Amino acid sequence: GNSVTQMEGPVTLSEEAFLTINCTYTATGYPSLFWYVQYPGEGLQLLLKATKADDKGSNKGFEATYRKETTSFHLEKGSVQVSDSAVYFCALSETDEGGGSNYKLTFGKGTLLTVNP
Amino acid sequence: KAGVTQTPRYLIKTRGQQVTLSCSPISGHRSVSWYQQTPGQGLQFLFEYFSETQRNKGNFPGRFSGRQFSNSRSEMNVSTLELGDSALYLCASSLTGKAYNEQFFGPGTRLTVL
Numbered sequence: 256g257n258s259v260t261q262m263e264g265p266v267t268l269s270e271e272a273f274l275t276i277n278c279t280y281t282a283t284g285y286p287s288l289f290w291y292v293q294y295p296g297e298g299l300q301l302l303l304k305a306t307k308a309d310d311k312g313s314n315k316g317f318e319a320t321y322r323k324e325t326t327s328f329h330l331e332k333g334s335v336q337v338s339d340s341a342v343y344f345c346a347l348s349e350t351d352e353g354g355g356s357n358y359k360l361t362f363g364k365g366t367l368l369t370v371n372p
Numbered sequence: 373k374a375g376v377t378q379t380p381r382y383l384i385k386t387r388g389q390q391v392t393l394s395c396s397p398i399s400g401h402r403s404v405s406w407y408q409q410t411p412g413q414g415l416q417f418l419f420e421y422f423s424e425t426q427r428n429k430g431n432f433p434g435r436f437s438g439r440q441f442s443n444s445r446s447e448m449n450v451s452t453l454e455l456g457d458s459a460l461y462l463c464a465s466s467l468t469g470k471a472y473n474e475q476f477f478g479p480g481t482r483l484t485v486l
Contacts, residue, residue, distance in 0.1 A: 291477075298376070298462055298477035344415065358403060358466060358475060359428050362415035 257282045261345045261363035268335055268370050276330040276366045278319075278345035286347040288312075288321050288328040289360070293342045302330075302343070335370045342367050374398065376465050376478035384484045390451040393481045397444050397465030404446040405475065406438060409460040418461075421446055422468070450483075458485045 261278040268274060280286065287306045291299040303312030308323035317332045328345060345363040377396045385391050397404050405428075406418040417430040421440035438448040444465075450457055460482050464475040 296479070298479045299464075300477070301474050304474075346415075358405065358470060358473070359417050359420060359430075360405075360407075360415075360475070361417070364414045 257286070257347060257349055257361045259345050259347055259361055259363040261343075262366055263364050265367040265369060268368070270337055270370055270372050271334045272370075274330070274332040274335045274339075274368070276343055276345075276368070278328045278330065278363060280326050280328065280345075280347050282326075282347055282349055282361075284349045286349045288319070289346045289348070290317070290319055290328070290330050291344040291346060291362075293344065293365070295341075299344065335368070337370045337372050340368055340370045376463060376476050378461075378463050378478040378481050380481060381479065382482045382484075384486065385453050386486050387453055387455060389453050390449065391453060391483060392447055392449045393461055393463075393483070395446045395448075395463030395465075395478060397446070397463075398476055401465035401467055401476075402444055403466045403468055403473075404440055404444065405464045405466075406446070406448050407462045407464065408432075409462055409480070410458075415462070418448065453485045455485050457483065459483060 258281045289304045290302040292302045293299050303314040305312040305321035311320045319328050319330045342365045344365045346360045379394045403422045405420040407415050409415045420428040424440045435451045440446045460480045462480045464477045466473040466475045
């Protein structure tokens with residue numbers, strides 16, 4: 256079956272530091288890949304996504320590239336802010352080439368990021 | 373546009389009881405999915421509904437059930453509650469449930485079983 260493995264952390268950084276959160280996956284077919292963020296007391300928000308190999312998703316300074324050869328989708332940000340403190344989830348949704356499968360997300364365990372001023 | 377709403381936000385029950393949680397999707401969204409979030413197991417898919425039909429189901433016992441109404445609102449029910457059912461239950465809606473449509477999550481219902 257499908258699975259997602261991400262570094263569990265917690266990760267603590269100083270403001271303006273570089274962030275990398277590793278994510279690797281196992282899946283059959285052609286999965287779409289996602290990063291979600293969960294702020295305290297809130298639901299999940301989609302941060303970025305990539306739907307095919309070599310796609311780069313980006314949003315709010317965060318980036319991740321879909322690497323099929325290494326089955327990875329690592330999240331990066333060049334300069335983190337205190338407001339980036341949250342839990343980050345890597346996820347996949349298996350889909351065929353036409354996007355025909357149903358939307359079932361498989362999540363990693365989540366990585367708690369704390370950014371100190 | 374209003375987001376996904378879930379009621380109630382917090383719930384305390386005792387073992388053996390049953391509970392019903394409600395989710396109102398974003399207007400126009402026809403797909404509703406449910407997830408259970410616990411510290412030990414993380415986020416796990418429960419089921420997905422589209423146009424009142426369950427299309428996809430996760431690996432949970434039959435005590436967990438759900439339904440969707442004609443207005444796309446969805447409920448999930450857990451019968452004979454166990455301590456291990458304590459969790460944050462998240463609902464997500466999307467236009468069609470296809471992978472290229474973004475899923476929007478509600479704030480969740482925090483269920484505590486005593």
